[in-house]
Amino acid sequence: DPRLMHSLGMGFTVREGxxxxxxxAPRQEILFNGRPLEIPTVCGVLASLQAPPLKVELESPLPLSCGFGLSGAAALAAAHAANALLELKCSRQELAMAAHVAEVEQLTGLGDVCNQHHGGCLLKLVPGQPLNAARLAVPEQSIYYRYFGPILTREVLADPRRRERINQAADQALVVLKGQLEMRQVDFEACIRLSRAFAAESGLLADERVLQAIAQIEARGGAASMIMLGNAVFSNQPFDQAQETALCNHHARVLA
Structure with a gap:
């Protein structure tokens, strides 16, 4: 049941969405930054809401398939926009669940929608409740990132052996993460280092460009990890050819 399937662990949302x-429209059309693009999660969520044909115009400065959660974010944004346009009167929870189910069914993600639904830095620990999350005491702050190329999440999630290795590494990381809930202010740098350890143990951290960038950051005393799932790096410190964003506590919403 996709309504019960999801990832556990820590995640955070960033300023750019x-x-x-x-x-x-006479027929459904999806544009991403002005270019026609088939986004299965958007098609799925609109179908679940029984929306008529619509023109969907999506905009984001972030790249697709690089670990930024755009498949889920696009579905959630489209769900909120359709709810407002068509006066469906769905709750925020219902819209988030519809977007989450679309992600699971398309094998594009297991936990991004939860973060985008709530905003901020979150910890998910309850199996079977994909929108249940506890907020960690992490202040909004700058985050630096660089992406080298995509990873197809579908290929990872469809591989039983890779999923098993990821789950084993996650069990170890979750033990450490649970202790963060009791802290008045969480050390975000320590969370990044834990993320890096998980990425290595799970076998996800394999791209030489990503490994080299992380090593250079760590050599200067910074913390860095892989953006999952993508051949991309994020850090708490500026680094070569990095772009700046920021941790953001805003949740998905209708702007106008």
Whole structure:
């Protein structure tokens, strides 16, 4: 049941997200930054909401398939926009669940929608409740990132051996993460280092460009990890050819 399937662990949202603008159309059309693009999660969530044909215009400065959760964010943004445009009167929870189910069914993610639904830095520990999360006491702060190329999440999630290795590494990381809930202020740098250890133990951290960038950051005393799932790096310190974003506590919402 996709309504019960999800990932456990820590995740956070960043300042740059996805904006969706919907309008009636003779046939469904999806544009991403002005270019036609098939985004299965958007098609799935609109179908689940029984929406008529719509023109979906999505905008984001972040790249697709690089670990930024855009498949889930696009679905959630489209769901909120459709709910407002069509006056569906769905709750935020219902819209988030519809977007989450679309992600699971398309094998594009297991936990991004939860973070985007709530905003901030979150810890998910309850199996079978994909939108249940506890907020960690991490203040908004700058985060630096660089992406080298995509990883197809579908290929990872569809491989039983890779999933098993990921789950084993996750069990170890979750033990450490549970202790963060009791802290008045969480050390975000320590969380990044834990993420890096998990990425290595799970076998996800394999791209030489990503490994080299992380090593250079750590050599200067910074903390860095892989953005999952993507051949991309994030850090608490500026580094070569990195772009800046920031941890953001805002949740998905209708802007106008």
């Amino acid at each position: 996805v904006r969706a603008r919907l309008s009636p």
